[in-house]
Amino acid sequence: MESVMSVRAAAPRVSFRAAPSQTHRHVPKFPTSRCSIFIPRAPLAYRRGYIRAQQSESKDGSTTLSPVNESEGNALKIKEWEVENFQDEVAASQGIKIRRRPPTGPPLHYVGPFEFRIENEGNTPRNILEEIIWNKDKEVARMKERRPVYMLKKGLESAPPARDFVGALKASNLRTGLPGLIAEVKKASPSRGVLRENFDPVEIAQAYEKGGAACLSVLTDEKYFQCPLLCKEFIVDAWQIYYARIKGADAVLLIAAVLPDLDIRYMTKICKMLGLATLIEVHNEREMDRVLGIEGVELIGINNRDLETFEVDISNTKKLLEGKRGQMIREKDIIVVGESGLFTPDDIAYVQESGVRAVSCASSLT
Numbered sequence: 194m195e196s197v198m199s200v201r202a203a204a205p206r207v208s209f210r211a212a213p214s215q216t217h218r219h220v221p222k223f224p225t226s227r228c229s230i231f232i233p234r235a236p237l238a239y240r241r242g243y244i245r246a247q248q249s250e251s252k253d254g255s256t257t258l259s260p261v262n263e264s265e266g267n268a269l270k271i272k273e274w275e276v277e278n279f280q281d282e283v284a285a286s287q288g289i290k291i292r293r294r295p296p297t298g299p300p301l302h303y304v305g306p307f308e309f310r311i312e313n314e315g316n317t318p319r320n321i322l323e324e325i326i327w328n329k330d331k332e333v334a335r336m337k338e339r340r341p342v343y344m345l346k347k348g349l350e351s352a353p354p355a356r357d358f359v360g361a362l363k364a365s366n367l368r369t370g371l372p373g374l375i376a377e378v379k380k381a382s383p384s385r386g387v388l389r390e391n392f393d394p395v396e397i398a399q400a401y402e403k404g405g406a407a408c409l410s411v412l413t414d415e416k417y418f419q420c421p422l423l424c425k426e427f428i429v430d431a432w433q434i435y436y437a438r439i440k441g442a443d444a445v446l447l448i449a450a451v452l453p454d455l456d457i458r459y460m461t462k463i464c465k466m467l468g469l470a471t472l473i474e475v476h477n478e479r480e481m482d483r484v485l486g487i488e489g490v491e492l493i494g495i496n497n498r499d500l501e502t503f504e505v506d507i508s509n510t511k512k513l514l515e516g517k518r519g520q521m522i523r524e525k526d527i528i529v530v531g532e533s534g535l536f537t538p539d540d541i542a543y544v545q546e547s548g549v550r551a552v553s554c555a556s557s558l559t
């Protein structure tokens with residue numbers, strides 16, 4: 194693997210396979226005054242992987258690389274930086290405040306407009322969600338280097354077949370007249386710390402199942418159970434979707450506060466191809482409207498917890514299901530999942546009256 198990455202000529206091919214989310218996409222031309230050149234994401238993925246491969250190799254000192262000459266390296270870094278600026282602008286135009294990675298500031302030899310050269314502030318995450326996403330970006334980059342997507346694809350055949358996540362929720366809702374329960378196996382949370390000492394995920398999952406959960410959700414992977422399984426992760430890259438599938442997930446979570454529309458569209462397509470359901474999570478009107486504008490959405494989660502501030506307010510579910518939005522959801526037969534902060538039967542009744550047909554609970558079950 195390392196040696197493959199180090200062969201310069203092979204780099205484009207390697208990273209094309211490693212980063213499908215950033216290759217086969219159509220990126221619309223976006224009007225921007227700050228970025229004069231338009232560079233699609235595919236070359237970025239290639240450059241990222243390529244530059245990273247070189248750096249890690251040289252640290253090991255184990256392999257000799259054909260070095261990129263300095264000016265070529267600088268040009269790549271400058272383009273990469275420009276594309277990152279551009280991507281942040283696209284996201285910001287959709288109301289997304291979360292930046293995918295820390296702003297790096299212009300590279301040393303950058304000779305562009307002055308405002309770019311002084312713009313290197315904000316290198317600390319602005320909130321907990323941003324911090325999580327920045328860490329996730331690094332973690333996924335490391336994992337992708339070890340196991341690029343083409344390797345994961347080989348594992349797809351031996352993965353247990355995907356179960357019908359949406360179907361299980363609908364069936365449970367019909368059978369009981371109550372929202373279908375997605376019971377979440379969660380050891381700890383950033384807001385509440387460790388929820389359960391002596392954490393045995395398998396035992397907990399089996400207890401949830403016996404207790405009548407329609408589906409399970411896990412904040413880790415590698416678990417196989419009877420109920421359809423939601424992989425609750427901070428997904429920033431399609432690589433994670435393949436990984437979740439080969440580990441036995443039947444559904445994945447996509448967070449609208451993190452992912453621009455194009456990513457959601459693209460990742461939803463990959464999920465369909467792999468037989469995975471997508472639970473698309475929103476927490477305000479703007480995100481809900483974006484998601485309602487995306488074709489083929491079956492499952493929307495309304496998070497009552499603002500992931501940027503941790504504030505929980507279950508009236509959020511009601512607010513987002515009122516009026517036209519609720520009507521559209523009913524017309525499209527979208528299943529809405531009420532997420533977070535649901536503790537009492539009254540809480541469940543309240544969100545059910547607001548229109549949810551499923552709920553996701555962790556804290557109240559532990």
Ligand SMILES: O=P(O)(O)OC[C@@H](O)[C@@H](O)c1c[nH]c2ccccc12
Pocket residue numbers: 377379425426427446474496532533534535553554555556557
């Ligand atoms: O522990 P609670 O309040 O019952 O919440 C469960 C679940 O909704 C929450 O864990 C969650 C909702 N959206 C997320 C996104 C990522 C991680 C976790 C979550």
